[in-house]
Amino acid sequence: MQKKRSTFLFSILCFGMAFLYIPMLLLIVYSFNYSKIVPVWGGFSTRWYGKLFESEEVWNALTLSIKIAVVNATFATILGSLAGLALVRFGRFKGRTLFGGMISAPLVMPEVITGLSLLMLFITLKEFLGWPDKRGFTTITIAHITFSMAYVAVIIQSRLTGMGISLEEAAQDLGARPLRVLGDITLPLLAPGMMAGWLLAFTLSLDDLVISSFVTGPGANTLPMLIYSRVRLGLRPDINALATIIIVTVAVGVLISGWIMLRQQKQKQRDMQMASAD
Amino acid sequence: MKQITTLDRMKAPVMARNWASELMGFLQTQWKAVVVFVPFFWLLVFFLAPFFIILKISLAESLIASPPFSPLFEWAEDGVMSIRIIFDNYSYLWEDELYLNTYLSSLKISTISTVICLLLGYPMAYAIVRSPPTTKNILLMMVILPFWTSFLLRVYAWMGLLADQGLVNDFLIWAGFIETPVRLMYSHFAVYVGIVYTYVPFMILPLYANMEKLDMELHEAAADLGSKPTTTFFTITLPLTWPGIVAGSLLVFIPATGEFVIPDLLGGGNVLMIGRVLFNEFHANHDWPVASAVAIALLILLVVPMMLYQRVQAKETESD
Incomplete structure (x- = not known):
């Protein structure tokens, strides 16, 4: 009986993984298709990659997206870490429930609502304060920070609960002032979490279409907006080439960071074993 | 006049130091408030406030204008603020x-x-x-x-x-x-x-x-x-x-x-x-x-x- 259930689990796992990966693999394979009609194979070629880099539009969109992603990730990491710290380490304070609600709501809020409401905010602000006078880089970045910081806060919260409070308390008992504890103990221990948060905020920003489409202004096209405007009219071999580049870059990044984490974990286990053997 | 400027120039670093130490002192005692306030304020402005704005706009009338909706608050002639709420959009x-x-x-x-x-x-x-x-x-x-x-x-x-x-x-x-x-x-x-x-x-x-x-x-x-x-x-x-x-x-x-x-x-x-x-x-x-x-x-x-x-x-x- 036990055996039978395992085969069931194993086959559904295989099916699930195939379901997750085959579409992406095929997307990559068809980017090397000579034929202009995407689903019909016309021989191997890299001509769509060449076509892609000829286009100035693609370069502009890519630079804008990366600029927004870097600024967004940096601010989101700072704000998200502060929020995570406040929620886990400060106990109860006035407005904690509202704060906790606001920080986790963007995780599930439908993007159309966030996008529309932020646009209306920017328009109202412009009416009363004259700022932001032009929508584009600034407004998209502000919008991205608002939802990215929620993801960073979640990572920081789980890291803070995971690492426990004992080291910080020890430092405090030895006479370190609160800010010293924060700088010398908490922040270094949080660094891997903040790094993960930065990377996640970076990719979330690079990936966002709906919210950006709402809060952007004339002339400011991010990469997803460019991709969307092209694919909504049908399949395009150059988008397959672009997709391949993006997917391969992300996959390599994730694999490398995963491998580093795995190695650190193993090293830690070995250290622990050594320590207990002594 | 000249003397005052030199005096000021001499005082400037001292003042800056004072200011910095005051800031440090403020941070030492109030850092928790700062840690909470910054993200809290950001979310209030860019997450919570927008909902009240769309709530307000949803209760306005469509107009062919820029922005394309009627104002919710209006100053009546006697200086009293009147609020116009229209549920037309919802009944629609x-x-x-x-x-x-x-x-x-x-x-x-x-x-x-x-x-x-x-x-x-x-x-x-x-x-x-x-x-x-x-x-x-x-x-x-x-x-x-x-x-x-x-x-x-x-x-x-x-x-x-x-x-x-x-x-x-x-x-x-x-x-x-x-x-x-x-x-x-x-x-x-x-x-x-x-x-x-x-x-x-x-x-x-x-x-x-x-x-x-x-x-x-x-x-x-x-x-x-x-x-x-x-x-x-x-x-x-x-x-x-x-x-x-x-x-x-x-x-x-x-x-x-x-x-x-x-x-x-x-x-x-x-x-x-x-x-x-x-x-x-x-x-x-x-x-x-x-x-x-x-x-x-x-x-x-x-x-x-x-x-x-x-x-x-x-x-x-x-x-x-």
């Missing part, structure tokens, strides 16, 4: 069958998608938890990886697969199920495939996190005491993994209800979903008050599941 939503049908259709699509995600994700999460440590890490990475790659491109991948000349049709013809290509794109089927494909990792990850904390000895104990696997599943596994099921289901259900990209690219005009209607109402019709009312109505629809998610999440953090 209620009376127009298109909107009502779209809300119902969105709920139906996201509910069915959530169930499919659960049926696929639950055994997958269980299989990952029960595999040996190294395999477990690799499998977990494989689930997380799609989460990091572009959402839009993952939806685009299915446009190629489901096309009339796409590989799914090729496969079905090759396997002898059909003779001529069937229309798979721009259908409910395509939307379900798209939602399940993009959201199933959101189901697997909370389930995995929940199941990993499970005590496997309970299963052995139940088996030792002669419980059948199905009984064990329904009396032990299912109740213990319930928080994971709820969290995962809400993480799929809530965003799927307001989804825009998937119904737009895979469903076309044949599939009614509220996210797409809102997007078009705003971008094509420029009817801001109606778009705002659509958004508020969607928010009201999702408030209960969102608060439920919040509670599950809070409990989960406390139990850690």
Whole structure:
């Protein structure tokens, strides 16, 4: 009986993984298709990659997206870490429930609502304060920070609960002032979490279409907006080439960071074993 | 005059030092307030305030002007501020069958998608938890990886697969199920495939996190005491993994209800979903008050599941 259930689990796992990966693999394979009609194979070629880099539009969109992603990730990491710290380490304070609600709501809020409401905010602000006078880089970045910081806060919260409070308390008992504890103990221990948060905020920003489409202004096209405007009219071999580049870059990044984490974990286990053997 | 400037120049570093030490002193005593205030203020301005603004606009009248809606507050002649609230946009939503049908259709699509995600994700999460440590890490990475790659491109991948000349049709013809290509794109089927494909990792990850904390000895104990696997599943596994099921289901259900990209690219005009209607109402019709009312109505629809998610999440953090 036990055996039978395992085969069931194993086959559904295989099916699930195939379901997750085959579409992406095929997307990559068809980017090397000579034929202009995407689903019909016309021989191997890299001509769509060449076509892609000829286009100035693609370069502009890519630079804008990366600029927004870097600024967004940096601010989101700072704000998200502060929020995570406040929620886990400060106990109860006035407005904690509202704060906790606001920080986790963007995780599930439908993007159309966030996008529309932020646009209306920017328009109202412009009416009363004259700022932001032009929508584009600034407004998209502000919008991205608002939802990215929620993801960073979640990572920081789980890291803070995971690492426990004992080291910080020890430092405090030895006479370190609160800010010293924060700088010398908490922040270094949080660094891997903040790094993960930065990377996640970076990719979330690079990936966002709906919210950006709402809060952007004339002339400011991010990469997803460019991709969307092209694919909504049908399949395009150059988008397959672009997709391949993006997917391969992300996959390599994730694999490398995963491998580093795995190695650190193993090293830690070995250290622990050594320590207990002594 | 000259003397005063030199004096000032001499005083400047002292003042700066004073200022810096005062700042440090302030930080030493008030740093907690600063840590809370900065993100709190950001969220108040850029997350909470916008909702009140769209609530306000949804209660205004559409005008052909810029901005295209009537002001909510008006100064009457005697200097008294009058507030004009118009529920026209909401009654319009209620009376127009298109909107009502779209809300119902969105709920139906996201509910069915959530169930499919659960049926696929639950055994997958269980299989990952029960595999040996190294395999477990690799499998977990494989689930997380799609989460990091572009959402839009993952939806685009299915446009190629489901096309009339796409590989799914090729496969079905090759396997002898059909003779001529069937229309798979721009259908409910395509939307379900798209939602399940993009959201199933959101189901697997909370389930995995929940199941990993499970005590496997309970299963052995139940088996030792002669419980059948199905009984064990329904009396032990299912109740213990319930928080994971709820969290995962809400993480799929809530965003799927307001989804825009998937119904737009895979469903076309044949599939009614509220996210797409809102997007078009705003971008094509420029009817801001109606778009705002659509958004508020969607928010009201999702408030209960969102608060439920919040509670599950809070409990989960406390139990850690």
